């Protein structure tokens with residue numbers, strides 16, 4: 001915690017009261033009530049009913065094996081009979097899953113055998129400008145949800161006048177339904193570090209942070225061990241690979257907050273402040289960590305980097321579509337017949353992903369729809385699945401794909417109850433910085449749970465619209481759309497093959 005947060009009693013209390021983990025009993029078992037586990041029937045039992053204290057969390061990153069629980073000792077309890085996450089590549093060439101599809105590459109020895117750090121040592125013999133130009137020419141867009149061009153962000157940071165610059169790997173992965181970043185952190189941490197080091201070299205940064213959410217204790221431990229090994233071997237730290245370039249990386253652990261995945265809230269969390277969103281501009285690439293230029297990139301974004309620098313932008317552009325080059329790792333939750341991770345080239349149709357590669361609903365059950373991209377994403381009914389998964393095609397139809405999590409909604413889904421689940425998530429996770437999101441979400445939940453149905457249907461649309469149009473960040477701006485969609489579905493009585501109780 002930095003001095004700002006700890007200098008006064010009010011500062012300390014304000015900090016501690018913000019984060020769920022700092023308020024909760026540290027011995028409590030974390031029961032996942034995130035969307036995937038919620039659909040698998042998980043509910044947080046009353047503390048009194050359990051031998052051990054329990055508390056609800058929103059996702060543990062095992063959505064392919066819901067329901068999930070995590071003990072205070074880091075012990076996981078997953079659905080009975082569940083097996084390790086299947087990882088399939090259907091792209092002409094695997095990038096993100098190239099190693100995790102084959103097993104555990106967290107040890108430096110295995111990572112090096114697979115070629116990790118080779119690109120870094122070669123890159124350091126060339127120029128910073130070449131690495132930056134290659135990433136720019138690749139057209140890679142950030143995989144964390146916003147889709148901002150990676151190379152453009154790097155150039156802004158590289159060209160911002162400053163003594164110090166930083167690279168931050170965003171391992172917050174809060175979307176219920178997404179688990180690719182957890183798997184990369186646990187099984188391919190050296191590839192993330194190599195991507196960060198290439199970024200640091202390109203922009204002239206000497207400090208890096210891997211921010212990892214508290215719900216991923218194994219990822220934190222494996223990344224810390226990988227950093228120590230890489231440092232001892234000269235791939236991180238002072239004079240990397242015998243060059244004049246130095247880059248130190250550390251792990252910073254989250255304390256339980258979904259909004260800390262938003263890049264400015266993330267920076268506040270790293271600085272030891274409440275994880276509230278900052279007003280942008282200035283953007284982090286210009287004024288980020290400690291006011292210095294900072295590239296914040298998603299974990300999957302960074303794993304693409306060594307491949308791009310090694311194979312070149314032209315090779316990267318051969319995969320995917322002209323406007324959305326490369327591949328994306330889509331996560332399919334336990335509600336599919338074939339859950340797991342599917343790495344696909346951009347341009348694959350959503351229907352093919354859901355029906356062919358996901359195999360449709362679990363146990364042959366028909367699906368009422370899917371959720372693409374987590375709580376800030378989109379709800380899509382079967383009639384809406386004929387869309388190509390590329391940034392441009394999705395944007396044309398107003399579809400948010402977020403980080404690529406796909407959650408199956410089984411036939412009979414009660415839309416109204418699902419809408420309440422969404423609003424409970426919003427109330428629990430709003431960072432509280434702006435009034436429309438903080439108070440509006442609470443008001444919407446009260447309407448949904450306490451008002452009569454007619455009044456709720458009458459008042460919710462305007463309230464949700466107000467939240468969406470006046471909130472400060474993507475959380476308040478995006479979350480109302482799926483809530484409103486669920487309200488309309490509930491009103492129309494369309495619930496797949498089942499009905500609604502409102």
Ligand SMILES: Cc1cc2nc3c(=O)[nH]c(=O)nc-3n(C[C@H](O)[C@H](O)[C@H](O)COP(=O)(O)O)c2cc1C
Nearest residue numbers: 142143144170172173174261262263297298301474
């Ligand atoms: C509420 C909210 C939560 C977010 N959570 C994450 C997250 O968990 N992981 C992530 O990479 N990006 C998340 N983002 C997006 C980040 O703000 C940022 O765009 C991203 O980390 C940049 O990396 P990229 O360009 O590589 O995608 C979130 C955004 C919002 C508004």
Ligand code: SF4
Nearest residue numbers: 431432434437473476
């Ligand atoms: S929209 Fe919500 S999460 Fe975003 S800044 Fe406002 S209160 Fe925080």
Ligand code: FES
Nearest residue numbers: 032034037060062
């Ligand atoms: S593990 Fe429960 S929603 Fe992801």
